[in-house]
Amino acid sequence: MVSFKSYFFQASIVLVLLFMIMTPSLARLHVQVSSGEINDICSKTFNPSYCVELLKSTPKTATADLKGLAKIILDLARSNATKTLDHIHSLIPKTTDHRLKESYQACSEHYDNAIGDLDKAESDFKQGDYFGMNIQASGALDEAGDCHDENEGLPADPSLRKGNQDLEYICEIILVVANLLKGSN
Numbered sequence: 001m002v003s004f005k006s007y008f009f010q011a012s013i014v015l016v017l018l019f020m021i022m023t024p025s026l027a028r029l030h031v032q033v034s035s036g037e038i039n040d041i042c043s044k045t046f047n048p049s050y051c052v053e054l055l056k057s058t059p060k061t062a063t064a065d066l067k068g069l070a071k072i073i074l075d076l077a078r079s080n081a082t083k084t085l086d087h088i089h090s091l092i093p094k095t096t097d098h099r100l101k102e103s104y105q106a107c108s109e110h111y112d113n114a115i116g117d118l119d120k121a122e123s124d125f126k127q128g129d130y131f132g133m134n135i136q137a138s139g140a141l142d143e144a145g146d147c148h149d150e151n152e153g154l155p156a157d158p159s160l161r162k163g164n165q166d167l168e169y170i171c172e173i174i175l176v177v178a179n180l181l182k183g184s185n
């Protein structure tokens with residue numbers, strides 16, 4: 001059986017490879033992203049319905065072009081990861097389970113790294129380095145998977161599992177959008 005982490009690790013490698021060979025035609029930089037394009041973007045992620053719901057529930061996406069969409073999702077990923085990190089910090093002093101405390105501490109490092117990766121993804125994006133943006137977002141995705149693995153078999157707070165999954169799903173959307181941006185160059 002393929003573990004959760006290696007599943008996402010392999011998936012992120014596949015997405016990086018796809019990035020290098022794909023020359024998508026749907027990307028048009030200064031044109032509003034239509035709902036059809038949102039469906040198209042989301043169909044390339046592991047959880048299309050999560051993606052569609054997230055993008056459609058974020059009001060600014062309605063008037064965004066592809067670059068605008070990229071910025072919105074990068075910000076979403078960063079604020080999501082920051083909130084999860086804050087939550088992890090609040091869990092650490094509350095647990096008396098030594099192994100669980102250690103896993104939360106490891107997760108707090110993974111989230112520090114993930115936030116660092118997302119900051120780099122954003123500066124790469126601003127510089128038009130969409131390949132770098134893709135690599136950094138894959139890094140953040142892997143950090144969420146690492147945190148998930150830290151908690152394997154431990155009575156971890158269920159919201160942490162959701163936080164990891166949310167960050168993975170959101171990072172995947174960044175990967176797809178980075179691919180499209182690269183194709184539109």
Ligand SMILES: *[C@@H]1O[C@H](CO)[C@@H](O)[C@H](O)[C@H]1NC(C)=O
Pocket residue numbers: 054079080083084163166
């Ligand atoms: C992360 O984003 C998802 C989707 O918008 C949301 O459901 C979730 O509550 C967010 N998590 C945190 C910790 O902000």
